[in-house]
Amino acid sequence: xxLVTATVPAPVEATRRPRRQRHSAAATVLxxxxxxxxxxPVLWVLVASSKSAAELFSTFTFAxxxxxxxxxxxxSGYRDGLFWRWMGNTALYAGVGAxxxxxxxxxxxxxxxxxxxxGKNLIFNLILAGVLxxxxxxxxxxxxxxxxxxxxxxxWAVLLPSMISPYGIYLCRIFAAAAVPGEILESARxxxxxxxxxxxxxxxxxxxxxxxxxxxxxxxxxWNNFMLPYIMLGDDRLYPxxxxxxxxxxxxxxxxxxxxxxxTGALLSIVPLVLLFLSLQRYWQVDLAAGAVKA
Amino acid sequence: xxxxxPTPRSTVGASPAALAARATPRSRRxxxxxxxxxxxxxxxxxFLAAPIGYAAYLSLRRVRxxxxxxxxxxxxxxxxxxxNYARSLSDPEFLPSVxxxxxxxxxxxxxxxxxxxxxxxxxxxxxxxxGGFARISIFLPYAVPAVVASLLWGFxxxxxxxxxxxxxxxxxxxxxxxxxSSWVLWAVANIAVWGGTGFNMIVLYTxxxxxxxxxxxxxxxxxxxxIAVAWRIKxxxxxxxxxxxxxxxxxxxxxxFAEPMTLRPLSNTISTTWTPLMKVYxxxxxxxxxYSAAATSVVLAVAxxxxxxxxxxxxxxxxxxxxx
Numbered sequence: 001x002x003l004v005t006a007t008v009p010a011p012v013e014a015t016r017r018p019r020r021q022r023h024s025a026a027a028t029v030l031x032x033x034x035x036x037x038x039x040x041p042v043l044w045v046l047v048a049s050s051k052s053a054a055e056l057f058s059t060f061t062f063a064x065x066x067x068x069x070x071x072x073x074x075x076s077g078y079r080d081g082l083f084w085r086w087m088g089n090t091a092l093y094a095g096v097g098a099x100x101x102x103x104x105x106x107x108x109x110x111x112x113x114x115x116x117x118x119g120k121n122l123i124f125n126l127i128l129a130g131v132l133x134x135x136x137x138x139x140x141x142x143x144x145x146x147x148x149x150x151x152x153x154x155x156w157a158v159l160l161p162s163m164i165s166p167y168g169i170y171l172c173r174i175f176a177a178a179a180v181p182g183e184i185l186e187s188a189r190x191x192x193x194x195x196x197x198x199x200x201x202x203x204x205x206x207x208x209x210x211x212x213x214x215x216x217x218x219x220x221x222x223w224n225n226f227m228l229p230y231i232m233l234g235d236d237r238l239y240p241x242x243x244x245x246x247x248x249x250x251x252x253x254x255x256x257x258x259x260x261x262x263x264t265g266a267l268l269s270i271v272p273l274v275l276l277f278l279s280l281q282r283y284w285q286v287d288l289a290a291g292a293v294k295a
Numbered sequence: 296x297x298x299x300x301p302t303p304r305s306t307v308g309a310s311p312a313a314l315a316a317r318a319t320p321r322s323r324r325x326x327x328x329x330x331x332x333x334x335x336x337x338x339x340x341x342f343l344a345a346p347i348g349y350a351a352y353l354s355l356r357r358v359r360x361x362x363x364x365x366x367x368x369x370x371x372x373x374x375x376x377x378x379n380y381a382r383s384l385s386d387p388e389f390l391p392s393v394x395x396x397x398x399x400x401x402x403x404x405x406x407x408x409x410x411x412x413x414x415x416x417x418x419x420x421x422x423x424x425x426g427g428f429a430r431i432s433i434f435l436p437y438a439v440p441a442v443v444a445s446l447l448w449g450f451x452x453x454x455x456x457x458x459x460x461x462x463x464x465x466x467x468x469x470x471x472x473x474x475x476s477s478w479v480l481w482a483v484a485n486i487a488v489w490g491g492t493g494f495n496m497i498v499l500y501t502x503x504x505x506x507x508x509x510x511x512x513x514x515x516x517x518x519x520x521x522i523a524v525a526w527r528i529k530x531x532x533x534x535x536x537x538x539x540x541x542x543x544x545x546x547x548x549x550x551x552f553a554e555p556m557t558l559r560p561l562s563n564t565i566s567t568t569w570t571p572l573m574k575v576y577x578x579x580x581x582x583x584x585x586y587s588a589a590a591t592s593v594v595l596a597v598a599x600x601x602x603x604x605x606x607x608x609x610x611x612x613x614x615x616x617x618x619x
Contacts, residue, residue, distance in 0.1 A: 022422065023422055024422035024521075027422040027423040028424070028425055030413070031423055032425055034410065034432075034492075035425070035428060035429040038432050038435055040451075041439075041444070041451060042439070044447060044451060048450070056456075060458075061451075062458065104334045104335050104338065107332070108335035108336075110331060111328040111329075111332045115327065115331075117328045120328075123336070127335075127339070129600070132542075132599070133599065134546045134547075134549065134596075134599055137550060137572070137592055137599065138343065138346045138347065138596075140575055140576070140579050141347065141350035141589065141592060142346045143579075144346075144349060144350070144585060144589075145341075145345060160338070160341075161342045163338055164335065164338035166339070199331070223440065224439075224440035225440075226441060226552070226553035226556070227550075227552050227553065227572075230556075231580075242440045242553070245446060246556065249446060249449075249560050252560065253560045262446065263450065266443045266446050266447060269443055270439050270443055273439070274435065274438050276438070277434070277437070277438045
């Protein structure tokens with residue numbers, strides 16, 4: 001009964017192999033159609049970022065050109081490398097935010113799964129209600145509150161709201177309940193380990209696979225977030241890449257030469273996440289409906 | 296399974312002094328779960344509960360300008376009753392934005408989940424050699440931020456760039472102007488479907504993989520076709536996962552913001568109040584009317600909660616599993 005099932009694909013494949021597997025042309029065609037639809041814009045941005053400003057709107061859509069490097073240089077030169085600062089900011093927001101969020105969720109989930117204390121059900125129900133309230137609708141009230149304490153337009157204005165993830169807490173509670181046996185905690189306690197040491201040295205390592213998934217979830221959510229930084233930040237040196245590119249596109253309306261920079265920026269901005277996805281594929285095994293399947 | 300088990304029996308006969316010595320660590324232990332929860336609870340209060348409370352408070356306030364409206368003292372905040380709600384809900388641009396998002400949701404959610412389910416079932420059936428490639432390709436858009444996705448599609452929608460325009464022109468069919476007023480809703484919906492299908496597919500695929508192979512094998516040996524196995528066995532087992540993906544998609548749909556905001560520079564058909572959230576943004580930051588923006592925020596938050604919670608109740612499923 002885990003929300004994120006750590007499936008091990010290898011043995012399944014092995015048992016399937018001996019059975020005669022009829023291949024279906026219809027299945028292949030449908031899957032390829034789906035893949036083509038999803039790859040089309042990515043292929044386009046790969047090709048388009050190699051075009052010069054004149055070629056972008058004139059040559060055939062998927063005809064590559066030779067100006068990729070020029071475009072990268074031009075984009076990097078934009079206001080002393082502001083683009084790379086946006087990339088750095090995004091990495092900071094997503095990296096620090098997701099790390100803090102994972103740790104905070106792990107602690108809260110561990111407490112909710114492994115301790116009995118007054119108010120436990122109330123707290124858990126509040127957190128569940130939090131899952132159903134969309135974060136984006138909170139962005140404007142959050143801005144108004146932070147404006148009261150003059151914290152808008154700072155790194156903290158984006159980082160702090162990103163650190164609380166009710167869904168992450170919910171996931172961690174499931175992991176702690178499923179992956180950390182009570183007997184082991186009991187024996188750690190008998191051996192004289194304090195609650196914090198038990199958590200840090202016994203429970204955390206046992207929850208590791210699940211925590212990576214929570215981290216990735218939150219990392220992608222912060223990396224892709226637009227509205228929160230868009231509202232919170234006024235200084236474009238604090239922008240993450242999403243808000244920065246949106247601003248560049250707006251400038252393109254008056255200076256079409258900016259469009260090549262926008263397209264090149266779009267390509268560069270998705271490279272890190274795509275690499276992260278491909279390298280950590282096995283952690284993307286998410287079963288949203290916990291307990292739906294008796295695994 | 297609790298760490299707060301009763302004190303070990305050995306202390307029963309202990310001297311009062313020994314009991315007193317134990318009292319300190321024990322009372323500290325009672326606080327332990329709260330210490331673990333403290334960072335989460337503090338952040339939850341500051342960035343979830345407080346903003347909702349503050350928005351609710353602001354939604355009931357207004358500024359009254361006295362005298363000539365000059366000087367700091369002339370602007371006084373006072374109670375406004377429900378007048379902000381009346382103003383927000385009767386704004387001629389509010390209802391159209393709500394209907395627009397409703398229509399958008401009716402396009403996006405069924406299409407996205409339908410395609411995700413189909414792809415997950417095809418992957419799970421294992422009838423194709425291209426499964427691994429297709430799975431990664433379809434999941435890839437999840438790595439693309441909505442702003443970048445809108446930017447890529449936005450360019451592809453431009454007739455001068457679009458390969459589809461060329462293709463249709465070759466067949467002498469007039470291509471639709473995707474960013475014109477009659478198509479723009481579909482243009483935004485397509486971006487959301489493109490970005491969301493892969494994630495939902497992975498969720499459903501994970502749930503399918505958790506179905507014991509014996510069940511699928513048994514059905515197949517009994518002579519059931521792949522389609523019958525999918526329809527009679529896999530989809531019923533998937534229902535809870537489908538319910539959850541539906542709820543999460545619904546929440547995501549109601550807060551559509553980044554896509555239309557990014558397409559705006561490429562199209563003059565997207566107004567500043569195209570979606571309810573865009574209207575909140577305009578009221579708060581362009582018109583500086585935070586009271587009306589707060590009222591609309593509260594309405595949206597309540598509507599989202601009622602819709603998602605109501606749906607979970609309707610399908611007779613408790614909101615999330617509370618037992619483990």
